[in-house]
Amino acid sequence: MATNEELGEFLRSRRARLQPEDAGLPTYGGRRRVPGLRREELAQLAGVSAGYYTRLEQGQSPNASDAVLDAVARVLRLDDAERAHLYSLARPKPKARRRAAKPEQVRPGVRLMIESFGDVPALVMGCFLDVLAWNPMAHALLAGHLDLDAPNRPADRPNIARMLFLDAHTRELYPEWTRKARSTVADLRLIAGRHRGVPALSELIGELTLGSPEFARLWAAHAVGDCDTAARTYCHPVVGTMALMAEFMVLPDDEGQRVAVFNAEPGSPSEAALRMLADLTATATTATPLTRPLDTKTHRL
Structure with missing residues (x-):
């Protein structure tokens, strides 16, 4: 039986986070050969045999019960996203018949919806973080x-992760780039657990790993989590600094697709900056893209 290396790497990374004293186990001094909990210690706390847990960590127990997985998740103190990731890795979906991959599409109604947001930034992300449409x-x-039309061409579609790690313009947009990078990699790791073996996703992860040492380091840490919705600062090259809240909505009829909407606090300088960006966007042409700083003599917040 083929082993599930990703499951083992994930569980080992989570065992390494916990010390015996964190789990209420006695320590007897001396140097430990591995960081964090040993396999047999975790097995003891989860109420399973060391041999069974070892097989689970090696991906050789595809029929692990809910009770066992829940016990392991409890001992490892997994949050909701990590617990879902554990289930995805421990119970891989049967491989479907290989069919030619078709580019993701946005339903016309969803496209109309994001266009109707008007002066509020909104976009649709595909299941692997491709931008499928944006207003x-x-x-x-x-x-x-x-x-502007790049999302309409599958071969040219921007990808949120690729832009973040490989595009200098996007890096400059985020003063708190490290925080954004960690969140994006954790989200991509969660996606990868649900869609293992998909060539397009494997190619994206390989490209990012080779092209960005920072991505490679964060990917190896096996952090898992959904996109966070906390306010994030944007350093826009035209209208300056804004604090915006991004809300993500899962489209129930389109597996993996999400809508992201960006808003500013009413009455704040960030709202004024966003309104200025809307005014400039309304008058911009393809010959004058919004990538240059404002002339502060004629535009002020």
């Missing part, structure tokens, strides 16, 4: 240096 404001906010 002019989301384009101006996140990637004014790219072609």
Whole structure:
């Protein structure tokens, strides 16, 4: 039986986070050969045999019960996202018949919805973080240096993770880039657990690993989590600094697709900056993309 290396790596990374005293186990001094809990210690706390847990960590127990997985998750203190990731890895879906991959599509109604947001930036992300559609404001906010129509061409679609790690313009957009990078990798790791073996996803992860040492380091840490919705600071090249809240909505009829909407606190300087960006976007043309700082003599917040 083929082993599940990713499951083993994930469980080992979580065992390494916990010390015996954290789990209420006695310590007897001396140097430990491995960081964190040993396999037999985790097995003891989870109420299973050391041999059974070893097989689970090696991906050789595909029929592990809910009770066992829940016990392991409890001992490892997994949060909701990590627990879901554990289930995805421990119970891989049967491989479907290989069919030619078709580009993801946005339903017409969803496209109309994000266009109706008007001066509020909104976009649709595909299951692997490709931008499938965005309104002019989301384009101006996140990637004014790219072609507005790029999401309509599957071969040219921007990808949130690729832009973040491999595009200098996008890096400059986030003053708290490290925080954004960690969140994006944790989200991508959760996605990878649900869609293992998909060539397009494997190619994306390989490209990022080779092209960005920072991505490779974060990926190896096996952090898992959904996109966070906390306020994030954007240093826009045209209208300056804004604090915006991004809300993510899962589209129930489109597996893995999400809508992201960006808003500012009413009455705040960030709202004024966003409104200015909307005014400029309305008058911008393809010959004058919004990638240059404002002339502060004629535009002020």
